[in-house]
Amino acid sequence: MGRTKPAWTTDSENLVVHADNSEVLPRLPDGSFTLIYVDPPFNTGRKQARQSTTSVRALEGEGDRVGFKGVSYSTLRGALRSYDDAFDDYWGFLEPRLREAWRLLADDGTLYVHLDYREVHYAKVMLDAIFGRENFLNEIIWAYDFGGRAKTRWPSKHDTILVYVKDPQKYHFDSAEVDREPYMAPGLVTAEKAALGKLPTDVWWHTIVSPTGKEKTGYPTQKPLGVLRRIIAASSRPGDWVLDFFAGSGTTGAAALELGRRFVCVDANREAVKVMRARFGDAAVVVPGVKKPR
Template sequence: MNHSSNRIIRGDNLEVLSNLETDSIALIYVDPPFNTGKRQTRKQMKTIRDASGDRVGFGGHRYRTELVEDGRRGYGDSFEDFLGFLRPRMEQAHRILTSTGSLFFHIDYREVHYCKVMLDQIFGRESFQNEIIWAYDYGARAKKRWPAKHDNILWYTKDPKRYTFNLSECDRIPYMAPGLVGEEKAARGKTPTDVWWHTIVSPTGKEKTGYATQKPLGILERIVKVHSNPGDTVLDFFAGSGTTGEAAAKNGRKFLLVDESPEAVTVMKQRLGRYTSSREGK
């Protein structure tokens, strides 16, 4: 399959992966279902100008928020054999990565330990580079245990010693104790560690598409800019709302996005139409 231009494909990702050339993709990011056993949903809201509304906008104008009818986008998130579902897809991911390519595998605390063992078997333990913790602070607070406010991102490389890592392209973050490092360093900021503090997609922000489990653009841009080069192709075969595609396009990379959900493809077409051509899978 040729992937010289940006593409959105609706279809079975295993079939699509099987048709990609060996050593052809520089960077893969995947955010597979987390196997929570629940249906993942996100409410869709709209705002209407109303002098007695519950929100204040630009210029002091007031608005009220309403739930859009049938406005819960989502998908089933339950597999009887989660690793059996993932393994052939990850084996294909390993095959199609270039010799300096990377896989970023986004999962949560329930499944990360099992998934790491599987990926160690496919890529080799020596090709495991980092477990990145994406930490956020939003949502309900558990009353009987410490609230779970992080996701896990496993980074594997095709070659354990030779891979793309452009740290100079990374965004910089504030020092937690700027007074200890001096004004010059504090003004410049520092590169992140393996713990990434970043807010979720705001429920009322411009970035929101309404798609369940949408990930922040800032997280994907960091991955794309550091772990690929301009002109490279970035693949996401659980593409969802298309954040990977936007991060790639904004930074001079090509993208290939795959999802079997008609809803996801609709969202991606609306979000990325200016960048893409698209087709339906078989």
């Protein structure tokens, strides 16, 4: 049988695909995206029914891909399963999609994985195995201050964004394009520096999307444009392709449009696609997904 025709090429228009990403990602060509941002459902894997899978412990250096210190996928999977049986569900959901992300990144590409405190430690080990520990670039803490306040523990007011690169010698990062922040103690720097602002660190203080603001689309998990603008400005160039395969309300695509990047957004949720259709208008083509060949 011949090779399946790709669902998309880099000569295509901006694209919104209404489909499960597991059907779409294998149809995209290798190395096409300078930047991939994903904001997966934080607890989807733990809510799914357990799959009937067999975990084989491989010897050091064996397995279908070797991660840090020569440890294979199957060794890590087995170790984590013994630590927490629920992990196997999350691995089964997220791992094949992150492996596709590695394949789809260009050599100078960067992956941003947005998670919360409940799953980020699992994803970190998983990404170390897929990308290699040496390709871990940053752990970004997005801190915000809105919503309920717990009385019996420290209130949870941050998300974590894990950043991995395809090649630590080639990845694109341009700090000159990043928005600047006010100094917390402007009196300790010169007036010129205070007026310019400082480059962000790996802790980002940024409000959530205002429930009454113009940016609000009504989609429940919408992320703020300011966070995605910063990511896209730093890790891609004008004209580069950006991929988000848990696209939700389409904030990645909206930020890409503002900054002159091209994008592919994928989501299986009908309401998400409806929001993106309204948000992008004629700037993107909306298509149904392509089923995997039998």
